[in-house]
Amino acid sequence: MGEALPTEITGRPFGVSLIAGERADTQDVQFDSITQASGATLQPTYTAASPAQVSEAARKAWSAFHAAGLMPPSQHAALLRPCADGIDAIGEPLVALASAETAIEPARLNAELARTTGTLRMFADVVEEGSWVDAIIDRPGAEGRPSSRQALRRMLRPLGPVAVFGASNFPLAYSTAGTDTASALAAGCPVIVKGHPLHPGTGEVVAQAIAASVLETGFPAGWFSFLHAGGGREQEIGEELVKHPCVRAAGFTGSRTGGDALTRIGLSRPDPIPVYAEMGSVNPVIVLPGALASEPEKIARRVAQSLAAAVGQQCTCPGLIFLIDGEGSDMFTKAMSAELELIEAGVMLAPRIQANYTRTVRELLALEEIKVLFGTDRVPAPPPPGKKEVAGPAMAAPMLLSVAGEHFRQHAEFLNEMFGPCALVVQCQNEQELFSCVTAFVGSLTGSLFVGDADVDRAPPFARALEQRCGRLIFNGVPTGVEVAWAMVHGGPYPASNRPDTSAVGPTAMKRWRRPVCYQNYPANLLPPELRDENPLGIERRVDGTLTREPV
């Protein structure tokens, strides 16, 4: 093992993985981090974790989990707050580095930073309050329960070490210290982060803050590790992690291809593990005729801004817009085009992401059913001959395409996420065709319904269709802007996620890393503190039969 980790957080990356509180040795496979706005190579060079290092991180997480034993929830809360403080303390260099690595503006990254540390602190509060573990105690002789039965106690218990795969588009909030990591730590699970090759420095610097907090709060050092992944090792490291016997669950945010592959690996183990994958989403926006009649231009401007935000690289980007043809829809598409025209090209997260976007858009344009409503001069150019991607900064400017409702159900490609600043307007002849088009997609993170006064009787079936297909339904609003709140659902039927019964944002995300265990006739000393008769944490608990709540 390499050099010991300084407990101070340096705010700068060293280019090596952090395994159980120590800087790992350099390995053969190396890769660079790039300043996306200029194409310039950043220092240092990064070294991808070796198979032995992956295994070491997993085994140390396992040992740490077992060494920890029955911890009171307060201990997990105590880990989350220093993580937040540590990350806040290096906010300035962190945002500068993340902005260089991802081409995301510092202003947006500062908001993302606040959201990231805010989530860590919110989860600490939730863990201390304690009711999220769904503790239920059925005592013999409680009302409605025969006294001859044995006491049954149940609560959610931690799964063990969790592997986290962060996303390229939120280098802070869905990455090293993002909701997956925060929720797993809050749930009492050690975490191993696979670093993202598009922001390795950002990841390593955040990892320093978490690793320092682990040591500072007395957790076993193996409770957290960060593995650099890149240089051709990225996919292998993911597979090694999800196959490792010591890894008990995984969280993934990214492409459908990646999420599907990891899900399959997790399921095909002799002891299958859950992989929670949040993947692509088309985020349909339905603008009903009454809304188009009353304020088409105002709605169009909001949708345009939502589409163009973050150069269209948000998982909640509105990719499909459903309208019924008429005066209102003309005003809508013209206003949306006019608004998009004001927005210039932005630098995308990476040339490889821009190359995917370019291919997707050009494939659509090759179909005769597709028209360009706005942006004929903004069609992204294919990479130069012999190249997979453009060399320089990878730019994209917002565009708007359209397809007639009668053609919409003919090509499955229309249902794919573009992951860039381009939306497809589906222009329908009438309400029946609109309904048929809306029911073509199967799963999305969000669904937006714009409803005017004249739409009162029209709205319910559309709301119902969205409810069956989306995790979050928005009334008269755009999909971007995911609030960290108890009531949030960030998930939805496939392909939005592979586990629509869960959320990747908000406190309920913590439940993913636990499963219920029932203790029958158990003595106090073997029970988790939450389930003991004396209820030292004052947690609200449900008893059987009467279904009343017992504040004890």
Add this chain to the structure above:
Amino acid sequence: MGEALPTEITGRPFGVSLIAGERADTQDVQFDSITQASGATLQPTYTAASPAQVSEAARKAWSAFHAAGLMPPSQHAALLRPCADGIDAIGEPLVALASAETAIEPARLNAELARTTGTLRMFADVVEEGSWVDAIIDRPGAEGRPSSRQALRRMLRPLGPVAVFGASNFPLAYSTAGTDTASALAAGCPVIVKGHPLHPGTGEVVAQAIAASVLETGFPAGWFSFLHAGGGREQEIGEELVKHPCVRAAGFTGSRTGGDALTRIGLSRPDPIPVYAEMGSVNPVIVLPGALASEPEKIARRVAQSLAAAVGQQCTCPGLIFLIDGEGSDMFTKAMSAELELIEAGVMLAPRIQANYTRTVRELLALEEIKVLFGTDRVPAPPPPGKKEVAGPAMAAPMLLSVAGEHFRQHAEFLNEMFGPCALVVQCQNEQELFSCVTAFVGSLTGSLFVGDADVDRAPPFARALEQRCGRLIFNGVPTGVEVAWAMVHGGPYPASNRPDTSAVGPTAMKRWRRPVCYQNYPANLLPPELRDENPLGIERRVDGTLTREPV
């Protein structure tokens, strides 16, 4: 479509499927139900559902689900109670028929009947109380929440039509009106039951009671269908159901092969659906040295009775018993053998089940590491030459095998469920070997730990090992006897189930048929009643930030 279903419940089967309240037409594929105790064929002959009938049931369930719209929970509760009453009303002929079809004694079936109707009534209470839907309302301006944000409301919403695959060993409690059906109806989902070919008459008679209740309570007739499956169509019907676009989830209780196959089908759809499979289980019993020293014979007798119950055909049958060699373990195995000797051979559920059991036991006996502790004269005989199974009543008598701890980890077969009245005692040299053996299995419905006064310091690591591998942990008790209670967990890591985050027994089983949906800025008329400001149901709701509960 055939004859209309009489609203009175006949208590006798007609041999045809019940689709949306009507008796389906007879089809080509026919099969018989057998009196297991005698091998005699029962009347009538049964007709397996055709592919068109499967599709019809699924489409009618889908239409019913959509026609129902936003129902108040009281309506679902109102369906469950007449189902229970209807089944109770035909209890006598039902138990007689089920006993003939399954060879289970009437006394046990009467208890199972009470449990089945008790579950339906308990779920009705739970639905009316309402808190199980995890309703959360984040209002703008609530404490800890900025007033500029839009209201977010979240609750569990129904998935749609559910396909139910019941088990052979509980013809009432895990079959047509078992927990899967009861919980899906309670959750507001239409149900299509695939009848079990080992008790088709029992299934059809119970289905009559449910179908009559559906009509009586004003639900669309498609809310419930029952499809006979047998005569070579059994597997096909299962596949057709899980592949059908109108089926949105499935519940399965049975073999690992069946559960794995349906799970794969559900996942490989273009729109994957969850299949909740409760499969085989070994139910390890660990008897620590202090317990062996204090009351070896008493524990041995309890474990023997648990093993022999229902001819070893319960999913919680104790299949692996872990001991440390010594005087206590000798007394234990002798007392267990003596107790088993008092128990005579019983009729198994079917010749095909006995044939599987026979093959499993004989494969174990072929291994030189296996010794017979009790029952050398009870080794089941293989089927006659050229036959797959015995002809007459399929009998089995309890047996006890043993293997040395040092050999236990050498054969994966030792971890397989035998599904019959035979257990394997793992005889270890010391505590370290015991721990190593206990950690060999990966998932089980239950784990039992017998602990004596002298075991206080020894118990925690064993309890922890069981906690990571089991759904329910029993202290000084046997695994059989699953209580229907809020705190119950009937599930566990694979292969016990494919979804260890759920339970197949108790009110929490209802959550499997719903997923969370978040409503942002939604108007009252489009919201489910549970989430409206006026809170007509008086449901407790959580607000963001403070995490307090708001009784409204």
